[in-house]
Amino acid sequence: MLDHVRNDINVTPLVDVMLVLLIIFMLMTLIMGRGHDVRLPSAKHFSEEKDKMQPVVTVDIDGNLFVEKNKLGPVTEATLKEMNQQVTAAWAAPKNPEGVGRIYLKADNGVEYSKVYPVLVYLNQQMGIGAVDLAISKDNR
């Protein structure tokens, strides 16, 4: 073998590191919950389903409404209408067709029922949703 100078950079370790980083980020996005982060109520008797990519609607402790991660503000007629538009837009371009017509509703542990009720009624009366998927956390007791 000739003892010539190698000119090219060895990219293998670089590629390895990049791949690992890529995978870490992929995992992060998978593990991170969708929607705005709230303390979910715990429950024992729940059904587990694969994520159908249905739009996530969140009500936080102060009664603010979120669609995915967008804050719309306090639950009012106007923000509910805004929610309707965003959810309908999400259904129109579904990532998973099974998520169309479904809503994943996250509400904070401590938020009063009166803050969530208008959302439920709006979903039902204006958007014709017959069953809402309520987000819960697993009860480990």
Added chain:
Amino acid sequence: MGMSTGGGKPGGLQSEINVTPLIDVLLVLLIIFLVVMPIMMKMETLEVPRNIDTEQEMPDPNASQLTVFVKPDLSIDFSDGLSENPTPIAATDLIRILRPKLEAMSTSGNAKVVFVDFDPTVPWKEVVGTMDQIRGLASDVNHDEIKVALKVKEADLRKQ
């Protein structure tokens, strides 16, 4: 993947461990875990019957419509649709009272429906907790046998 560790001079000792295959294997393992572990969303499904459907789904809404109303102090007004006035019960008695009622309901393919209503000040935790208790009475694995339905106030029903 090509390895280049400096041409391998004869007699030259190589002291570092070759980690490339290790990393390869780890990457493959990571990818396998990624594929095997899909995200599961944990959920309880709350039925919100549309008033259009109500008549079709429940032929005789007054027959035995189980209604649970949770008051601000978390005690419960329970109504089985048979007696005029709801019975006040303690929250801890709910399961005990509800179980025989649900078992008495016919299991002719239809899901058993329990209507729930809450005082506006009840925290969401208790709302879900009550639903959870009711669903826990179902004997099937997915707890889909018993449907928990939200009682929509008359004033909020869309005018036909």
